[in-house]
Amino acid sequence: MQATPPPLAQGSPTTPKGAQWTKILGIIAIIFGAGGVLQGLFAPFSLMMVKPQMQSFVEMGADQAKVDEYLTKLSQASYAGAIAYGILGILLLTGGILILRQRKAASPLLQIWAVLKVVIGGILIFKNSALTGMQMDLMFSSGSLGGAQETEMVGTIAGYAVWVGLAFGFIWLCVLPVFMLIWFNRRKIKNDISNW
Secondary structure: OOOOOOOOOOOOOOOOOOOOHHHHHHHHHHHHHHHHHHHHHHHHHHHHHHHHHHHHHHHOOOOHHHHHHHHHHHHHHHHHHHHHHHHHHHHHHHHHHHHHOOOOOHHHHHHHHHHHHHHHHHHHHHHHHHHHHHHHHHHHHOOOOOOHHHHHHHHHHHHHHHHHHHHHHHHHHHHHHHHHHHHHOOHHHHHHHHOO
C-alpha cells in the first residue's frame, strides 16, 4: 500500500504565490521600461540628423537666426527628454522586476511612475508640438514648398496634423499609466499583494 505524501505546509517554496498576472504585467513593464531607457539614451542622437536638414532650409532662404533659435530649443528639449524618459524607464523597469519577484514595493513604485509618466510625458509632448510648429514655420519660410498658395494650404493642413498628433500622442502616452493605476487599486490585486 502506497503512502500518500503529507500535505504541503502553508508558505512552502513549492506553493504558488500570487496569480498569473504578475508574470504578464512584470514582462510588459520590463519591455516598456527597457524601451524608455533606450529612448532616453538615443534621444540626443536625433539632433545629428536634424541639423543638416535645418541648414538646407537656410540655403533655401530661411532665416539663420530663427534656425539657430530652433536648434537651441530642440537641443534643450532633446536633453531634457533624454533625462526624463531615462528616469521613467528605469522606474518602470525596476517596477517590472519587483512584480516578477512579487515584492510589495512594486505597487507604489508603479503608481508613482504612472503619475509621473502622464505629467512629465504630457509636458514633453506639448513642448515637442511647439517645436514642430517652429520647424513648420521655418520650412514654409524657406520657400521649399513652392508658391504662397501652396505654402498656405500645406501650412493649414500641417497645423491640424500637429494638433491631431498631439491628441493621439497624449492618449497613447496615458494608456499604460492609467491601466496601472486602475489595476493596482483593485481590491483583488491589493489582496494578492498583501500576501507577498
